[in-house]
Amino acid sequence: MLVWLALLAASLLVATRARIMSDFTAFLPARLDADQALLVHQLREGVAARMILIGISGAEPGALAGASRALAQRLSASAQFAYVNNGEARFGAADRAFVERWRYLLSPAVAPARFSPAGLREAMQRALEALGSPLGGMLASSIAADPTGEARRYLESLPAAGPDTRHGVWFSPDGRSALLVAETRAAASDLDAQARAVNEVRAAFAAAAGADKASLTLSGPGVFAVESRALIRADASSLSLIAGAAVLTLLLFVYRSAALTLACFLPIASGILVGVALVALAFGSIHGISLGFAAILFGEAVDYPSYLFLHNQPGDTLRTTLARVWPTLRLAVLTTVLGGLSMLLSSFVGLAQLGLLLMSAILVAGLVTRYVLPEIAPARPVALARLAPLLGWSALARHQRALRALAWSALALVLALGVLRPGALWDDDLGKLNPIPDVERRADQQLRAELKAPDVGAVIVLRAPGREQALERSEALEPALRGLVDDGLIAGYEAASDILPSEALQRARRAALPGARALRDALAQAQRGLPFRPGLFEPFLRDVEHARSGPLLEPADLRGTGLALKLHALLFPLHGEWVALIPLRGANDLAALAARFEALHAPGAKLLDLRRETGRMIARYRGQTLKLTALGVAAMFGLLAWGLGGLREAARVLMPVLLAATVTAGMLPLFGSPLTLFHLVALLFVVGTGLNYSLFFNRVPRDPDERRRTLLSLTVCCLAVLCSAGALALSATPVLRAIGLTVLAGTPLALLFSAAFGRDSV
Amino acid sequence: MRSLYRALAACLLALACGAAAAQQAELAQVMRLLSAVQASTVRFSETKRMAALSEPLVLSGRLSYQRGGRIEKDVETPYRERIVIDGDSMLVESPARGESHSYSLRASPAAWAFAQGLRATLSGDLATLERYYRTSFSGGEEDWTLELAPRDDEMARYVRSIEFRGRRADISQISVNEAGGNTTVMTIRPDGP
Numbered sequence: 001m002l003v004w005l006a007l008l009a010a011s012l013l014v015a016t017r018a019r020i021m022s023d024f025t026a027f028l029p030a031r032l033d034a035d036q037a038l039l040v041h042q043l044r045e046g047v048a049a050r051m052i053l054i055g056i057s058g059a060e061p062g063a064l065a066g067a068s069r070a071l072a073q074r075l076s077a078s079a080q081f082a083y084v085n086n087g088e089a090r091f092g093a094a095d096r097a098f099v100e101r102w103r104y105l106l107s108p109a110v111a112p113a114r115f116s117p118a119g120l121r122e123a124m125q126r127a128l129e130a131l132g133s134p135l136g137g138m139l140a141s142s143i144a145a146d147p148t149g150e151a152r153r154y155l156e157s158l159p160a161a162g163p164d165t166r167h168g169v170w171f172s173p174d175g176r177s178a179l180l181v182a183e184t185r186a187a188a189s190d191l192d193a194q195a196r197a198v199n200e201v202r203a204a205f206a207a208a209a210g211a212d213k214a215s216l217t218l219s220g221p222g223v224f225a226v227e228s229r230a231l232i233r234a235d236a237s238s239l240s241l242i243a244g245a246a247v248l249t250l251l252l253f254v255y256r257s258a259a260l261t262l263a264c265f266l267p268i269a270s271g272i273l274v275g276v277a278l279v280a281l282a283f284g285s286i287h288g289i290s291l292g293f294a295a296i297l298f299g300e301a302v303d304y305p306s307y308l309f310l311h312n313q314p315g316d317t318l319r320t321t322l323a324r325v326w327p328t329l330r331l332a333v334l335t336t337v338l339g340g341l342s343m344l345l346s347s348f349v350g351l352a353q354l355g356l357l358l359m360s361a362i363l364v365a366g367l368v369t370r371y372v373l374p375e376i377a378p379a380r381p382v383a384l385a386r387l388a389p390l391l392g393w394s395a396l397a398r399h400q401r402a403l404r405a406l407a408w409s410a411l412a413l414v415l416a417l418g419v420l421r422p423g424a425l426w427d428d429d430l431g432k433l434n435p436i437p438d439v440e441r442r443a444d445q446q447l448r449a450e451l452k453a454p455d456v457g458a459v460i461v462l463r464a465p466g467r468e469q470a471l472e473r474s475e476a477l478e479p480a481l482r483g484l485v486d487d488g489l490i491a492g493y494e495a496a497s498d499i500l501p502s503e504a505l506q507r508a509r510r511a512a513l514p515g516a517r518a519l520r521d522a523l524a525q526a527q528r529g530l531p532f533r534p535g536l537f538e539p540f541l542r543d544v545e546h547a548r549s550g551p552l553l554e555p556a557d558l559r560g561t562g563l564a565l566k567l568h569a570l571l572f573p574l575h576g577e578w579v580a581l582i583p584l585r586g587a588n589d590l591a592a593l594a595a596r597f598e599a600l601h602a603p604g605a606k607l608l609d610l611r612r613e614t615g616r617m618i619a620r621y622r623g624q625t626l627k628l629t630a631l632g633v634a635a636m637f638g639l640l641a642w643g644l645g646g647l648r649e650a651a652r653v654l655m656p657v658l659l660a661a662t663v664t665a666g667m668l669p670l671f672g673s674p675l676t677l678f679h680l681v682a683l684l685f686v687v688g689t690g691l692n693y694s695l696f697f698n699r700v701p702r703d704p705d706e707r708r709r710t711l712l713s714l715t716v717c718c719l720a721v722l723c724s725a726g727a728l729a730l731s732a733t734p735v736l737r738a739i740g741l742t743v744l745a746g747t748p749l750a751l752l753f754s755a756a757f758g759r760d761s762v
Numbered sequence: 763m764r765s766l767y768r769a770l771a772a773c774l775l776a777l778a779c780g781a782a783a784a785q786q787a788e789l790a791q792v793m794r795l796l797s798a799v800q801a802s803t804v805r806f807s808e809t810k811r812m813a814a815l816s817e818p819l820v821l822s823g824r825l826s827y828q829r830g831g832r833i834e835k836d837v838e839t840p841y842r843e844r845i846v847i848d849g850d851s852m853l854v855e856s857p858a859r860g861e862s863h864s865y866s867l868r869a870s871p872a873a874w875a876f877a878q879g880l881r882a883t884l885s886g887d888l889a890t891l892e893r894y895y896r897t898s899f900s901g902g903e904e905d906w907t908l909e910l911a912p913r914d915d916e917m918a919r920y921v922r923s924i925e926f927r928g929r930r931a932d933i934s935q936i937s938v939n940e941a942g943g944n945t946t947v948m949t950i951r952p953d954g955p
Contacts, residue, residue, distance in 0.1 A: 131814060132843075134876065135940070136812070168866075533814055534816065
């Protein structure tokens with residue numbers, strides 16, 4: 001008793017301070033190989049993950065364009081965003097200044113011939129025509145400094161993937177929404193910073209002119225993470241409340257006693273409190289999904305006190321009832337704990353969390369039922385006659401033979417369908433683990449396609465011991481990449497070496513620049529007969545000399561530019577080596593691309609299809625989870641054999657439950673929801689509860705009254721699970737809904753099958 | 763005595779207002795004439811005096827306009843170049859080099875305002891014209907001058923004023939005074955041999 005109270009106090013202290021997480025990448029495995037580590041790094045930190053996609057719609061195009069300009073202006077001024085673009089200008093002022101400063105080391109066109117008299121003569125002719133064009137005076141200063149047009153040439157060489165422009169800003173192809181992108185400075189995994197950024201976008205939009213009629217659509221990983229955190233928090237708390245209220249109503253109806261009803265909640269409340277505290281201690285924080293799962297535990301663990309209270313016959317004390325029920329109850333608790341243990345061993349962090357929560361909550365609930373409840377709860381047997389209507393379904397269970405036949409044919413049907421449509425069983429899309437509603441995911445896909453924004457897709461990964469080697473390898477690969485573009489295998493690519501050329505390439509470009517005297521002579525020769533003012537090209541002579549004898553370009557020189565952001569996304573250190581990513585756009589025929597890439601034999605380079613890679617990762621851990629589940633079931637079998645004193649007995653108890661779980665697993669994909677890891681968790685839960693039913697159905701009752709009480713307790717317990725699972729099935733979060741629906745379908749099946757195969761006809 | 767001055771001042775003010783109103787009416791009339799033009803092709807000779815050049819650059823060629831905002835400038839001497847302004851874009855073609863580039867006019871507020879001013883004048887669209895420029899009109903239908911001063915700061919950094927001269931719906935001269943002392947004077951005469 002004292003131990004219990006002390007434990008509760010300590011848990012309360014820890015649990016109330018627990019940090020709630022909702023970043024779905026937290027559910028990913030903790031141990032990763034190099035490719036997977038890169039994947040997770042991209043999901044958490046990558047530039048695509050930091051991007052907020054913004055759509056403004058619902059007004060006439062002119063007003064939308066105005067709102068887009070106002071919004072872009074406000075966001076550019078904010079410290080939250082490293083880069084904002086609405087299509088007005090492809091490059092910002094900082095980028096232009098950077099390119100102007102470093103043009104002779106950046107431009108791929110820099111070569112000796114370009115600065116010969118002949119090369120300069122052509123440049124002079126172009127310069128004259130540029131001056132002669134409308135508003136040519138605007139170009140005068142850039143012509144004087146950069147007559148060969150290196151800055152413009154370089155900027156034009158950068159990939160220009162962007163949406164259509166209308167009224168000067170980006171628009172969706174249908175012209176209904178103006179589009180913007182904003183990249184946060186903070187990583188996608190920094191949820192508080194992401195939340196601030198999202199709020200800032202909303203505030204800036206509200207303050208922007210013409211926004212009163214238009215509406216704002218936000219999308220992107222950070223936005224989703226923020227929204228799903230709010231969603232899960234709201235879901236987890238409101239669903240727990242709904243589940244709690246539903247179960248409370250049920251118990252009040254059954255017991256007609258506030259004391260007993262309250263006592264029913266005591267074990268599981270203690271269990272969840274201890275469980276949450278343990279998870280927080282072991283993992284540093286608790287995931288919102290684990291917390292939502294706690295709602296369903298409410299349904300299961302009111303079982304234990306219910307078995308105790310409902311088996312309480314007139315004239316018995318709770319202690320004597322417990323003495324009769326405990327051997328069975330003990331097995332019920334221990335088998336469920338084993339189920340939790342098998343999840344705890346998973347290398348999927350999320351599953352391990354759920355396992356620990358399940359295991360500790362159930363164990364504590366069992367112990368509290370055993371040691372605390374008999375001390376504090378009153379013995380108040382319920383009147384069976386009043387609750388007779390609840391047992392109506394047992395008429396059905398009397399046709400054991402028919403039910404068994406039904407169960408086997410259901411199994412056969414499900415297996416047959418599984419063989420016929422093997423592909424539809426599992427869904428390894430990482431996105432399905434992402435707790436965002438489908439509607440928003442579709443909106444995101446649309447916005448992403450309209451913005452032609454980078455998506456996880458095909459990417460070439462270059463690994464090298466150092467930054468320079470990575471850049472050199474990237475440069476060596478570029479001719480081949482241009483070949484891929486020419487052959488239509490890809491639409492384009494982005495490479496870090498285009499933004500930061502390797503030192504070797506920078507030196508080669510520098511060597512192509514003539515000395516001050518030679519350049520002056522060549523320029524004089526080239527200008528002959530053209531009406532340029534003497535001395536006009538002094539800035540050009542000065543800048544070339546500066547580039548020739550000045551420092552090389554370093555990453556620090558990019559500070560404050562949009563290009564820096566791109567560079568950091570494409571080139572970064574990871575686990576002691578440097579990684580250069582080359583995202584490929586428009587890679588539709590991946591097989592052909594892979595074949596061509598294979599033939600290149602590029603050192604340190606690997607072509608990855610990120611989407612398939614994530615799927616493979618999920619599949620691998622799903623395989624592991626299945627193995628662990630099988631192990632867990634085997635352990636349950638062993639425990640049952642020990643507890644019931646025989647393999648046959650154990651098999652008799654376990655079989656109907658496994659049958660119910662298999663049929664449920666087979667049924668779910670038929671209703672259009674292929675199985676994910678979370679369904680597996682829910683099925684494990686169904687097995688846990690189902691075993692309770694099966695154990696009690698196989699227990700020999702003392703007399704007909706106790707038999708009816710057993711039936712009543714199982715019925716009430718099943719109803720309680722249905723209440724809480726029903727609440728979870730209402731969730732807007734796909735993961736919680738999946739768990740709820742699985743339990744909702746599986747638990748009644750487990751009850752029915754347990755009755756059908758039970759030793760004792762009901 | 764004082765009341766006499768006051769009456770005089772009132773008279774002068776009324777006269778000035780009347781004159782302004784009359785000019786406004788003349789401008790509207792010229793705009794009406796211009797708006798009736800469906801298409802036209804003229805020859806031009808353009809003299810650009812620029813700080814970057816030691817002597818003026820003189821271009822000549824053909825200019826054509828189509829109602830709806832399409833303007834084509836074919837430079838024939840001293841080099842060949844074709845510039846087409848249509849909608850949001852400007853196409854620049856160099857036949858000698860076999861190159862052509864398309865630019866978004868919207869990308870530069872100054873270029874956009876310039877193109878809009880040109881188009882609005884040619885099509886007699888006074889409302890658009892006054893959105894981008896302060897206008898001042900002098901002369902009469904038979905010999906008019908329309909001066910445009912950009913309202914947009916970004917454009918004002920590059921262009922001080924644009925001046926059109928004409929007789930009825932025929933524009934005879936377009937002058938552009940750029941910031942920094944660059945001037946462009948384009949004289950226009952009917953297309954012919």
